[in-house]
Amino acid sequence: MKNRSLLRATRDVYVLADKPNSTSADSTKYWSIKIDGLDPADIRCAVNHLREKQLENAQTHEERQALKATSLYDSIAKSLGAKSHRHWLNEEYPKIQKFLDEHGMHTPTDLIKWQFRPGFCDALTARRLADRFFSSELPLPKRMFTGVGSYLFAPSGYGRMDVQEVAGQYFDTDEAIYDYCVALAEQRVLRAVHMRDGCQLSFLDLTGRTLMLHAVSEFIGSMYCLIGDNLMDPMIKEPVMRSYNMSILEKEFELKVFHLFRQEVESSNDGWVEVIPLPDNSHIVFLKGKNGCFDWIIRDQRDEKYSSNNLYPFFRKEELPSAISQNKLDAHLYFSTGRWQEELEHRAEEKHYLNGGTVRTWPGYKKLIEKELFAEGYNTPRVITGKTNNYFVPHRLDKYCLMVSPLITIREFFEFYVKKDWGQTRLERAREANWDIESNLMSVNSDPDQSLPVSVTWLDAIAYCGLFQRETALPVRLLSVDEWRQIAPPAKPDQSALSALHTIERGGSGRRPRDSYWEKRGWCVEGSDRRFGKDSSDCYSPNGKLLFNSNFQLFSNNEGLDFVESPGFGEWLGDRRYEKSALIAAAYADEKARSSIESDSHSITYTLREEGLKTGFRICYIANADA
Known part of the structure; x- marks a missing residue:
């Protein structure tokens, strides 16, 4: 293999390189530069690409000096652990070639991204590994489990019910399932034939131990992290789980599951990689897998380009409301x-x-x-404020006056929708961003009464905020989770028959429930077939229509602002992580029920029609200090 191909990157790699001759600090101190590999030709290409993009915008002497080619070569070389570009060419690069040959590493491979990780597991990233290796002050492990090459969770859809079927008895607790499975830990108890997409195996035999891990796979997500030594060998530190607010008994059970997980992954070399630092270089670590496969991690590596608009290309920067583009x-x-x-x-x-x-x-x-x-001394950004406006209801919070709108209505939103040809634009932008967006907003907005709350995706709500700001100069945005909780009225007691909520009587094979969960809850959304919530076929039909029904009711907070009292409606909030956002509902009386919808696990591209829900929004902004 040619040297340049040998040291190519197997994923997007961005290095933070000092801006030459720059006196700036923080975010303006570095260039974020994409490199396609560690070969000198890759460094030259990275510098040329940066200069092509940035020189035309360089206006000051300092900005032009920060783009000097020879200085940029040195900056990238230093980010790779060399003293200079010349030192990289003459010392470090030849050393890497010899190092790879000595360790039998000859096939560049992504050894981080586990194709068949269990549900609720966040993917490992190069930045997460770089932070752990270079910024944690913890010793480098000899090996770590990334999961790449492991088929442990390649079977699809196996869980608690399968344990009970194998045992021929019902278990009412996870602890009982655990006890049964551990007794058969090394015995093959089930042949899994349903495999996840992309898996080349036609089946996988599960032992009592692996079946148990499938049964409680949701626990694995909190263990598959880099804070403790959960995935490291040797395991020096105590395990650290990313699970919170658990009882002592829950923690004890989680720890038992963790030890079971470690026993399983340690029983094979599948999924493990050696961790080998480059000698006399504190900026590069190599990962070695099976059959000569290898990968590399750089100090302070980033996984994507920095952008002040991480919703591009769906939104252009000028289309975003200023309050969320901070x-x-x-x-x-x-x-x-x-x-x-x-x-x-x-x-x-x-x-x-x-x-x-x-x-x-x-x-x-x-x-x-x-x-x-x-x-730690970080200065928070200045808050953008605006003048008071009678369309909004003022709410005095701890440190500011929050101006909050009523729920945006179907009429209000579709005036914007038609005026800006948003229907066509949103579909074109979704294709450009490679996002699968709800294509038919009329499926959830065909109510005869156009003064009812609109139902849209999170992205549609942001688009509306942007237009509203451009037309009024008010810095509007969506409410935060914390703000919503402060202004929302206490949920009223649920009047439905709670004891019967999960007792669904089926009227025969293939028929819909006669006594539906959704109907018992007083669900305020139904389909054209008069079925409530997810019982309606309109949740899934391309031309289906979900409408508010007679259960729809409003109740007000102390300032007279209306909220939807009935189950079946949620409000989009501004809190977003990656391509998920928070959704919240006022209809639930108890904290547990309310928290089930208050999460950042809802796709920003969907209306949740498939869940039998309507999802609306309201807008807000912080008033000037003299308000």
Whole structure:
């Protein structure tokens, strides 16, 4: 294999390189430069590409100096652990070639992305590994389990019911399932023939231990992290789980599942990689897999290009409301070097619960991290405010006056929809972004009464915010989770027969429930077939229509602002993580029921029609200090 191909990147790799001759700090101190590999030709291409894009916009002497080619070569070389570009060419690069040959590494491979990881598992990324290897102050392990090459969770759809079928008896607790499976830990108990897409195996025999791990696979997500030594060998530190607010008994059970997981992955070399630092270079670590496969990680590596608009290309920057395009914190987290971000998130979330926080009072990662950084001396960005407007209802919160609109109506939204030809634009932008967006908004907005709340995707709500700001100069946005909880009225007691909620009587094979869960809840959404919630075939039909029914009711907070009292409606909030956003509903009386919808696990491209829900929104902004 040619040297350039040998050292090619197997994923997008961005390095943080000092801007030559720059006196700036923080996010303007570095260039974020994409490199396609470690070959000198890759470095030349990276510099040429950066200069082509940036020189035409360089206006000051300092900006032009920061794009000098020879200085950029040195900056990239230093980010790779060399003293200069010349040192990289003459010393480090030849050393890497010899190093690969000595260790039998000859096939570049992505050894990080586990194709068949279990559900609720966040993917490992190169940045997460870089933070752990270079910024945690923890010793490098000899090996780590990434999962690549492991078929442990390749079977699809196997769980608790399968344990009971194998045992021929019913287990009423996970502990009982655990006891049964552990007794058969090494015995093959089931042949799994339903495999996940992309798996080349036609079947996989499951032991009692692996069947147990499938039965409680949701626990694995909290273990598949890099904070402790959960995935490391040797395992020196105690395991650290990314699970919170658990009882002692729940923690004890989780620990038993973890030990079972370790026993299983340690029984094979599948999924493990050797961790080998490049000698006399504190910036590059190599991962070695089977059959000469290898990968590499760079200090302060990033997985994507920094963008002040991470919703591009669906939104152009000028289309975003200014309140959500503020990016000082995002830039700080992206360009800060030597920081272990996964540990920062974990510490922030742990403190939230230790200080009495609950799922219901969860403010989102961004707020929690900002609080942690503020304690370290980080200056939060200036809040954008606006004049008072009679369309909005003022709410006095702890430190500011929040102006909040009524729920946006079908009529209001579709005036914007028609005026800006948003129906066509949103579909074109979704194709450009490669997002599968709800294509037929009329399926959830065909109510005769156009003064009812509109139902849209999160992206549609943001588009409306952007237009509203451009027309009124008010810095509107969606409510945050924390703000919504402060202004929402207490949920009224649920009048439905709670004891019968999960007793669904079926009227014979192939028929729909006669006594539906959704109907018992007083669901305020039904299809054209008069079925409630998910019982309606209109949830899935391309031309189906979900409408509000006679159960739809409003109730007001102390300031007279209306909220939907009936189950079946949720409000989009501004809290977003990746391509998921928070959704919240006022209809649930108890914290557990309410928290089930209050999460950032809802796709920003869907209306949740397939769940028998309508999803609307309201807009808000912070009033000037003299309001």
